[in-house]
Amino acid sequence: MAPIIRDRQFTDSSALTDFVINRGNGVKGLSEMGLKALPKPYIQPLEERLCMTKFVPQQSIPIIDMSYWKNPRVASAVCDAAEKWGFFQIVNHDVPIEVLNNVKDATYRFFDLPADQKNKYSKENSASKNVRFGTSFSPEAEKSLEWKDYLSLFFVSEEEASMLWPPVCREQVLDYIRRTEVVIKKLLQMLMEGINVKEIDEAKRSLLMGSIRTNLNYYPICPDPELTVGVGRHSDVSTLTILLQDEIGGLYVRGNQGDGDNWIHVPPIKGSLVINVGDALQILSNNRYKSVEHRVIANGTKNRISVPIFVNPKPTDIIGPLVEVLKNGEKPIYKQVLYSDYVKHFFRKAHDGKKTVEFAEI
Numbered sequence: 001m002a003p004i005i006r007d008r009q010f011t012d013s014s015a016l017t018d019f020v021i022n023r024g025n026g027v028k029g030l031s032e033m034g035l036k037a038l039p040k041p042y043i044q045p046l047e048e049r050l051c052m053t054k055f056v057p058q059q060s061i062p063i064i065d066m067s068y069w070k071n072p073r074v075a076s077a078v079c080d081a082a083e084k085w086g087f088f089q090i091v092n093h094d095v096p097i098e099v100l101n102n103v104k105d106a107t108y109r110f111f112d113l114p115a116d117q118k119n120k121y122s123k124e125n126s127a128s129k130n131v132r133f134g135t136s137f138s139p140e141a142e143k144s145l146e147w148k149d150y151l152s153l154f155f156v157s158e159e160e161a162s163m164l165w166p167p168v169c170r171e172q173v174l175d176y177i178r179r180t181e182v183v184i185k186k187l188l189q190m191l192m193e194g195i196n197v198k199e200i201d202e203a204k205r206s207l208l209m210g211s212i213r214t215n216l217n218y219y220p221i222c223p224d225p226e227l228t229v230g231v232g233r234h235s236d237v238s239t240l241t242i243l244l245q246d247e248i249g250g251l252y253v254r255g256n257q258g259d260g261d262n263w264i265h266v267p268p269i270k271g272s273l274v275i276n277v278g279d280a281l282q283i284l285s286n287n288r289y290k291s292v293e294h295r296v297i298a299n300g301t302k303n304r305i306s307v308p309i310f311v312n313p314k315p316t317d318i319i320g321p322l323v324e325v326l327k328n329g330e331k332p333i334y335k336q337v338l339y340s341d342y343v344k345h346f347f348r349k350a351h352d353g354k355k356t357v358e359f360a361e362i
């Protein structure tokens with residue numbers, strides 16, 4: 001059935017929900033209809049929009065060259081960036097450029113599928129909870145929707161992926177995960193040494209990288225980009241996030257100057273990967289490493305994609321400050337929480353900046 005539209009606008013919000021969510025057209029479908037104005041549900045309150053006066057053009061997150069990763073100066077730069085910024089970019093990281101290009105192409109292939117093909121992976125239709133196509137962040141919980149569609153792939157095994165993940169992107173995403181794992185291990189090794197954890201044994205390995213979720217994000221051209229957001233202010237609930245972005249730009253990170261209401265652009269650098277600390281690592285390190293708020297603006301002229309790999313504890317792990325960081329008598333800031341409870345808390349509310357971590361505070 002055709003959506004109920006008049007003069008390229010929806011007549012009511014249930015017709016919009018039906019078209020975008022129930023029928024799997026997503027915001028990409030809305031964008032491609034050539035709407036003249038942004039539908040009301042996507043209009044964000046003024047305080048959640050990012051205005052020019054809050055940009056800090058002269059600042060930049062660190063860019064770290066991983067060529068000589070065994071050099072202690074690299075480890076020191078990584079730990080320093082994780083403490084002060086919570087965000088950095090890495091170059092010369094050894095993940096081949098073809099692997100990155102292939103996963104970007106695969107992302108376009110998935111989102112270019114007809115709506116009924118993508119909708120096979122929606123929350124209602126997907127054969128597994130580990131594969132989910134969706135739009136916005138948590139449409140049931142949000143007062144204002146976000147201008148983004150996504151495919152979320154929770155990795156269980158290559159066997160499961162080969163049965164359940166969409167064939168148009170499966171191999172490329174798996175390859176991206178495989179090739180990135182080496183970098184993830186190097187970074188975690190450096191970060192652990194920085195907080196006196198000498199060895200990553202099996203229990204630590206599980207806490208640090210026991211589960212992997214990869215999202216394919218698609219931000220289509222938006223009719224009124226300044227009225228909405230691509231992704232609202234949030235910190236990730238991961239240990240570390242490895243993010244591949246395309247050449248469009250639009251990711252902003254909260255700065256660490258003055259009152260903190262300043263936002264720094266993360267410029268696309270060909271072949272680089274953006275790394276950020278997530279809440280789980282902030283909790284494990286008892287606030288030594290910081291998970292920092294970030295957001296994505298909408299774009300009025302270009303489609304944008306990004307592919308984050310969220311490296312997480314296992315859902316069944318209990319997370320809290322590591323004994324090594326408390327050894328010198330430091331007071332724990334966080335209690336022990338079941339990681340899947342933490343993630344469910346995150347997903348059941350709208351994006352609300354750094355508030356998720358309060359769930360684990362003592």
Ligand SMILES: COc1cc(/C=C/C(=O)SCCNC(=O)CCNC(=O)[C@H](O)C(C)(C)COP(=O)(O)OP(=O)(O)OC[C@H]2O[C@@H](n3cnc4c(N)ncnc43)[C@H](O)[C@@H]2OP(=O)(O)O)ccc1O
Binds near residue numbers: 213231234237312339
């Ligand atoms: C989508 O836009 C986003 C996403 C993000 C994500 C940032 C991250 O850091 S993701 C890393 C999250 N960590 C993990 O996935 C590893 C641990 N996993 C788990 O603990 C579990 O797999 C689980 C995610 C908690 C799901 O557990 P399960 O027992 O199967 O519970 P459910 O009832 O299925 O789900 C609970 C609740 O969460 C919603 N949900 C589940 N998966 C997703 C998903 N991939 N995307 C969105 N929402 C999800 C689910 O709908 C349930 O909510 P209800 O309201 O329906 O109860 C950052 C920024 C973004 O814009």
Ligand SMILES: O=C(O)CCC(=O)C(=O)O
Binds near residue numbers: 217231245295296305
């Ligand atoms: O698209 C981006 O650049 C960032 C997306 C993001 O923050 C997320 O998916 O958690």
Ligand SMILES: [Fe+2]
Binds near residue numbers: 234235236294
């Ligand atoms: Fe994020």
